[in-house]
Amino acid sequence: xxxxxxxxxxxxxxxxxxxxxxxxxxxxxxxxxxxxxxxxxxxxxxxxxxxxxxxxxxxxxxxxxxxxxxxxxxxxxxxxxxxxxxxxxxxxxxxxxxxxxxxxxxxxxxxxxxxxxxxxxxxxxxxxxxxxxxxxxxxxxxxxxxxxxxxxxxxxxxxxxxxxxxxxxxxxxxxxxxxxxxxxxxxxxxxxxxxxxxxxxxxxxxxxxxxxxxxxxxxxxxxxxxxxxxxxxxxxxxxxxxxxxxxxxxxxxxxxxxxxxxxxxxxxxxxxxxxxxxxxxxxxxxxxxxxxxxxxxxxxxxxxxxxxxxxxxxxxxxxxxxxxxxxxxxxxxxxxxx
Ligand SMILES: NC(=O)c1ccc[n+]([C@@H]2O[C@H](COP(=O)([O-])OP(=O)(O)OC[C@H]3O[C@@H](n4cnc5c(N)ncnc54)[C@H](OP(=O)(O)O)[C@@H]3O)[C@@H](O)[C@H]2O)c1
Numbered sequence: 159x160x161x162x163x164x165x166x167x168x169x170x171x172x173x174x175x176x177x178x179x180x181x182x183x184x185x186x187x188x189x190x191x192x193x194x195x196x197x198x199x200x201x202x203x204x205x206x207x208x209x210x211x212x213x214x215x216x217x218x219x220x221x222x223x224x225x226x227x228x229x230x231x232x233x234x235x236x237x238x239x240x241x242x243x244x245x246x247x248x249x250x251x252x253x254x255x256x257x258x259x260x261x262x263x264x265x266x267x268x269x270x271x272x273x274x275x276x277x278x279x280x281x282x283x284x285x286x287x288x289x290x291x292x293x294x295x296x297x298x299x300x301x302x303x304x305x306x307x308x309x310x311x312x313x314x315x316x317x318x319x320x321x322x323x324x325x326x327x328x329x330x331x332x333x334x335x336x337x338x339x340x341x342x343x344x345x346x347x348x349x350x351x352x353x354x355x356x357x358x359x360x361x362x363x364x365x366x367x368x369x370x371x372x373x374x375x376x377x378x379x380x381x382x383x384x385x386x387x388x389x390x391x392x393x394x395x396x397x398x399x400x401x402x403x404x405x406x407x408x409x410x411x412x413x414x415x416x417x418x419x420x421x422x423x424x425x426x427x428x429x430x431x432x433x434x435x436x437x438x439x440x441x442x443x444x445x446x447x448x449x450x451x452x453x454x455x456x457x458x459x460x461x462x463x464x465x466x467x468x469x470x471x472x473x474x475x476x477x478x479x480x481x482x483x484x485x486x487x488x489x490x491x492x493x494x495x496x
Contacts, residue, residue, distance in 0.1 A: 159183045159363045162223045162248070164208040165230030166201075167193030170254075170312050170351050174227075175201050177355035178362060188217060195316075211239035220247075224363040227252040233285045234292050241296035250303045250368055252361070253293050257310040257373055257429070258283040258422055268430040271308075271371045280421035290371070297369060306371035307358060310427065313450065314351040315457035316464075320385060321415055321423070322475075323490070324458060325468045327393050329475070335399035337475050339419055342383035342402050345426040349376040350445035360438045367437055376443040377431040382423075385447070392451035401479055411474040411484045 159182070166175045166187035176198035178185050186202040187193075197203060206217035208230060226248040231237040237253065244251050260269050261276030275290070277283035296302035313319040320326050326336045357374045361367045380388075383400060390398035405424040409416035435441055445453075458464050468490050477484060 159225065160223045161185045161362055162218075162221075162226045163187045164214075164226065164228045165189060166227065167195060167197060168229060169195070169314055169316065170309060170354055171227075171229040172197065173314065173351035173355040174358050177352075177359045181359055183359075183362065186223075188214065209236050211243060215243065223248045225250045225252060227254065227362070229254050231289050232282070234288045237289050237293060241293070241300060241302040245296075245300060245302050248303065250305055250363055251293075252305045252307055253289060255286045255290055255306050255308045255371075256283065257308045257375065257427070259287045259290065259308065262421055262425040264425065264427070267426065268428040269373070270430045271373055271433050277421065280417055283421070303368045305361065305364075305367045305369075307361065308371065308373045308375075309354055310347055310349060310373065310375040310429065312349045312351055312354050313454070315450075315453040318389065318454055318458070319348055320382075320389065321418070322468070322471060324465050325471050326386070327389060327455070327458070328465065328467045329472060330390050330393055330395045330398040333399070334472075335401045335475070335479055336386060337408060337478060338382050338386055338400050338402050339405045339408055340382070340402065340424055342386070342400060343381050344424060345428055346380050346382060346385065346423070347375050347378050347427055347429055348380060348385070348447050348450070349374070349378070349443065350450045353443040353445050356444070357434055357438055357441045360441075364437065370433075370437070372434055372437060373429055373431070374434060375429045375431060377429055378443065378447060379428060380447060388447050388451045389455070391448070392455040403478060407478065411478040412471060414490070 161178055161183050163171055163175055167189045172195045175185050179198050179200045188204045188206050188208050190207040204217045206213040208214050226244050231253055259275040260273045275287050290306055293304050297304040318324055318327055329336050353376050354374055386400055405419035
């Protein structure tokens with residue numbers, strides 16, 4: 159099986175490439191710069207900006223593939239040339255979208271592939287929906303062999319999957335309170351990149367997946383308090399001080415989080431994984447969040463250079479908790495799904 163990964167050197171793509179090669183596929187990745195992460199042995203590398211159709215055409219020559227996977231399509235402009243470029247030279251084109259396309263509040267839980275897609279405000283999700291619609295049109299009108307794959311919040315050892323990232327861990331270890339949105343009880347799901355790769359690889363070159371969309375998620379159910387408590391446990395903090403504040407209050411102090419909290423993180427997200435399990439019989443996630451959190455903490459503790467504390471964010475948390483005037487931290491979004 160010959161697979162082409164456009165931008166397949168990132169957090170999720172590199173795990174999928176490693177898994178695909180291990181399962182016997184012939185994998186080529188196209189990146190615009192030397193990958194920051196290790197590339198698995200056996201993965202062939204090409205260099206081109208995949209958003210430049212001419213550069214991509216030149217890099218690919220007349221090669222044909224069984225599956226092309228686009229890991230870096232974010233706007234219709236990024237993908238509009240792909241039906242023309244890949245029809246007739248790949249058996250399947252996989253668009254990596256996101257479960258953030260599903261409208262919030264979700265009218266019915268659990269979320270399935272047929273839950274309504276709607277996001278007029280949150281630009282990342284709105285643009286992913288536009289990409290899905292454009293590519294679906296090519297599938298319907300011209301037989302473009304599309305499969306839409308939607309990850310949800312996916313992490314590996316190199317990330318702390320909460321918005322405050324390492325700043326949250328640093329505060330916990332220092333005995334300082336950490337802000338959690340809402341009551342800490344809304345439900346969320348986290349998927350380790352290796353579990354994503356286990357579920358994803360069998361979808362490549364799978365005839366039954368063409369014309370389908372599949373949410374590739376672990377199906378874990380975690381509250382935001384559980385996520386923070388699990389991270390605290392992995393960080394060796396027995397009694398972390400979690401302080402709950404509404405998403406609106408947090409956004410007053412950290413405006414950069416306003417959109418992602420309002421349109422994404424504050425909503426409960428529960429997934430029905432039946433379709434994934436039907437297409438990939440036997441798939442079961444193997445990395446619990448407790449294990450994944452231990453791996454992340456071990457990775458950070460082994461790489462002190464990663465332990466960057468956002469002092470502006472930390473001051474905004476203090477101001478929020480003291481009730482003093484907002485300082486308006488920009489708020490990096492380290493562990494964000496987007
Ligand atoms: N992580 C999550 O929780 C999550 C959740 C839902 C959906 N997703 C989706 O998953 C996809 C991201 O996958 P990932 O985590 O593997 O990606 P990633 O970590 O963002 O890495 C993308 C890779 O592609 C390269 N790249 C970016 N733009 C390029 C271009 N124009 N031409 C060539 N190479 C380019 C990057 O290199 P540079 O260093 O040059 O940028 C990097 O090596 C996205 O489509 C995202 O929307 C992720």
